[in-house]
Amino acid sequence: MSMIFRDHEVGIRNQSKWWVSRTAIYSALSIWALVCLFPIFWTITTSFKLAPDVMKGNLIPWWDFTPRWKGWESIGLSPRLLGEVSTVREEFFKRFWNSTVVSISASLLAVILGSLAAYGLSRFSYRFGFMKNSDISFFFLSQMILPPVVLALPFLVLYKSLGLLDSRVGLILLYTLMVLPIVIWIMRDQFQGIPIELEEAALVDGLGIWGAFMQIVMPIALPGMVAAFILSLVLCWNEYFFAALLTSTNATTLPVMVASQTGSQGINWWSMAALSSAAILPLVIVAIALEKYIIKGMAAGAVK
Amino acid sequence: MNKDGDLLHTVTADNISDSRKRLGKFMVWGTALFCVMLALLQTMYQAGSIEIGFETWRPTLYSYMLWATALCAAQVIVNGEKGKRTLFVLPAALFVVSLVIFPLLFALYISFTDWNLASPNGPQPNGWNNLVQMWNDSFYWNALTNMVYYVLAVSVEYVIAFGLALLLNAQIRARKFFRVVFLLPLMLSPVAVSWMIGKSMLEVRFGPISRIIRDLGGEPTFFGDPEIARFMIMAMDAWTFIPFMMIMLLAGLQALPSEILEASKVDGASGWQSFKEIIFPLMMPVSVTAIVIRIIFKLKLADIIINVTSGGPGGATDSVTSFIFREYRDRSNVGYGTLLAIVYLVLIVIFVTLFLKLVSRWMERPA
Numbered sequence: 001m002s003m004i005f006r007d008h009e010v011g012i013r014n015q016s017k018w019w020v021s022r023t024a025i026y027s028a029l030s031i032w033a034l035v036c037l038f039p040i041f042w043t044i045t046t047s048f049k050l051a052p053d054v055m056k057g058n059l060i061p062w063w064d065f066t067p068r069w070k071g072w073e074s075i076g077l078s079p080r081l082l083g084e085v086s087t088v089r090e091e092f093f094k095r096f097w098n099s100t101v102v103s104i105s106a107s108l109l110a111v112i113l114g115s116l117a118a119y120g121l122s123r124f125s126y127r128f129g130f131m132k133n134s135d136i137s138f139f140f141l142s143q144m145i146l147p148p149v150v151l152a153l154p155f156l157v158l159y160k161s162l163g164l165l166d167s168r169v170g171l172i173l174l175y176t177l178m179v180l181p182i183v184i185w186i187m188r189d190q191f192q193g194i195p196i197e198l199e200e201a202a203l204v205d206g207l208g209i210w211g212a213f214m215q216i217v218m219p220i221a222l223p224g225m226v227a228a229f230i231l232s233l234v235l236c237w238n239e240y241f242f243a244a245l246l247t248s249t250n251a252t253t254l255p256v257m258v259a260s261q262t263g264s265q266g267i268n269w270w271s272m273a274a275l276s277s278a279a280i281l282p283l284v285i286v287a288i289a290l291e292k293y294i295i296k297g298m299a300a301g302a303v304k
Numbered sequence: 305m306n307k308d309g310d311l312l313h314t315v316t317a318d319n320i321s322d323s324r325k326r327l328g329k330f331m332v333w334g335t336a337l338f339c340v341m342l343a344l345l346q347t348m349y350q351a352g353s354i355e356i357g358f359e360t361w362r363p364t365l366y367s368y369m370l371w372a373t374a375l376c377a378a379q380v381i382v383n384g385e386k387g388k389r390t391l392f393v394l395p396a397a398l399f400v401v402s403l404v405i406f407p408l409l410f411a412l413y414i415s416f417t418d419w420n421l422a423s424p425n426g427p428q429p430n431g432w433n434n435l436v437q438m439w440n441d442s443f444y445w446n447a448l449t450n451m452v453y454y455v456l457a458v459s460v461e462y463v464i465a466f467g468l469a470l471l472l473n474a475q476i477r478a479r480k481f482f483r484v485v486f487l488l489p490l491m492l493s494p495v496a497v498s499w500m501i502g503k504s505m506l507e508v509r510f511g512p513i514s515r516i517i518r519d520l521g522g523e524p525t526f527f528g529d530p531e532i533a534r535f536m537i538m539a540m541d542a543w544t545f546i547p548f549m550m551i552m553l554l555a556g557l558q559a560l561p562s563e564i565l566e567a568s569k570v571d572g573a574s575g576w577q578s579f580k581e582i583i584f585p586l587m588m589p590v591s592v593t594a595i596v597i598r599i600i601f602k603l604k605l606a607d608i609i610i611n612v613t614s615g616g617p618g619g620a621t622d623s624v625t626s627f628i629f630r631e632y633r634d635r636s637n638v639g640y641g642t643l644l645a646i647v648y649l650v651l652i653v654i655f656v657t658l659f660l661k662l663v664s665r666w667m668e669r670p671a
């Protein structure tokens with residue numbers, strides 16, 4: 001056993017080793033933080049640039065270029081245009097509103113349906129024909145591997161005949177279907193973590209099973225439900241494939257709007273940057289504010 | 305405790321009268337009959353054999369929903385307490401079945417027709433023609449090969465994600481800051497990412513990355529060369545999804561029993577030894593779960609490809625989904641496209657099942 005004192009040779013070696021490992025860890029962390037942040041920084045700063053700034057490759061605002069509102073003016077969101085009537089802004093807000101309505105309702109519906117199913121599967125034993133609990137769970141979870149492209153065309157035809165094409169309701173139904181397996185996965189895990197004695201006590205005290213679920217289990221599982229909701233919200237907000245195929249004018253969401261701009265004649269850098277920034281900002285804010293829940297949601301299935 | 309976990313056992317004595325049972329059955333069958341009648345009427349109207357009918361199928365949808373509601377209500381009416389338990393799972397099950405099974409059956413039918421949205425005839429069955437066409441379609445096989453590369457890229461993502469998770473799990477300051485920052489890419493929509501990175505940062509003339517490469521004396525091409533283009537797509541997709549694996553692995557690391565790690569430290573294990581002998585084996589179940597889910601997400605990869613390269617150059621970056629997307633949108637060749645999608649579904653079901661079988665022995669947690 002070597003003696004470890006601060007002034008001893010071994011102690012000094014240990015200390016320098018500690019410093020080396022600290023530096024390595026923090027430089028690795030900073031490099032990856034740069035990798036994560038630079039594209040976001042680039043997009044937001046580009047939205048304040050003019051054409052010459054883009055071409056000269058100026059990076060840092062106020063230092064090598066002066067921020068201008070030109071990009072934001074092109075979607076009608078600059079301070080100068082805020083008081084005026086602007087068709088582009090209306091267009092943008094319409095898309096924004098569509099995205100909001102669709103993703104919130106789909107996530108809400110998925111959380112309600114998914115939590116009920118997950119609770120049932122974690123508490124009671126079922127038999128539907130040959131299917132037992134584990135088969136039913138597998139049936140729900142197996143929907144996750146279903147690639148969207150398989151459902152796209154049948155839904156196109158189905159929605160056409162139902163008059164749901166280019167409507168928010170149509171998108172909401174599809175998105176609910178898309179996130180439901182994930183919600184069930186998270187919630188099953190949450191409910192399994194709640195001791196069954198709680199409900200047994202509630203049943204003895206005279207509540208029905210639905211009463212016990214609503215009054216005892218739900219409040220405990222609420223953080224998990226919020227986590228599932230946020231995760232679904234992110235997935236629905238970002239969905240592009242179905243929205244591109246099933247909507248045309250009324251119900252188009254933000255990703256479709258962003259994508260349709262890139263296709264057109266020579267990219268208009270500042271307006272694209274402004275539009276992209278506006279499309280990502282809500283979720284960046286959500287990520288910063290509700291990071292705890294997002295991590296909780298994703299961690300749920302992994303551990304235990 | 306059985307293998308499904310701890311179950312809640314309830315004993316109920318239900319006395320359900322015969323008339324109540326009859327009422328429940330009547331509700332279900334009545335609404336079902338109504339729905340079928342409406343569907344038949346609509347079919348006849350659209351075929352032109354009768355005059356009265358609705359413009360769209362929406363009334364049929366409403367009657368279907370009425371039937372679904374009646375079915376749920378009848379569970380309680382007929383089965384009492386047992387029905388109340390069924391009511392937890394039934395709505396979700398009905399929802400999924402009606403939104404997946406029917407469309408899948410319909411897709412199966414379309415995939416054996418020569419339907420092109422531009423042709424006036426509508427779908428005409430054409431037997432095995434689509435399959436033969438698929439067999440000779442080198443672009444589809446090319447897209448499938450690309451999917452293999454894309455899936456293999458998951459292994460690199462896993463290594464990076466594990467490294468980041470270890471870093472975040474170390475004794476560091478500002479852990480919350482780094483966690484939020486590392487999480488951010490996952491929040492961004494692939495469409496925005498494809499503009500932010502694919503179309504602006506990797507722009508050949510003005511993009512910051514091309515500028516750096518040019519300063520270093522290279523000549524930037526990102527989406528001209530097939531190999532580099534594929535790598536760029538992989539990198540962008542990795543950028544958005546590494547946080548996903550990272551969070552799962554981090555959760556796994558934080559759940560590791562600290563006594564074992566301390567014991568290994570007392571026994572004099574070096575950092576590398578304790579990683580190789582203890583952390584990695586204990587993390588196996590979490591790793592496998594993260595990889596499986598990541599592969600499932602990877603198999604749906606399309607948005608970035610559609611928006612950045614549209615499959616180019618020469619199909620080098622095509623994923624199956626983006627290939628079929630163009631088949632639908634540019635050629636309106638829906639019959640053939642749907643067959644490709646169904647074949648893809650069959651392939652990935654086989655693949656995922658085999659993969660799960662293969663890795664299932666590592667999924668079990670060591671006791």
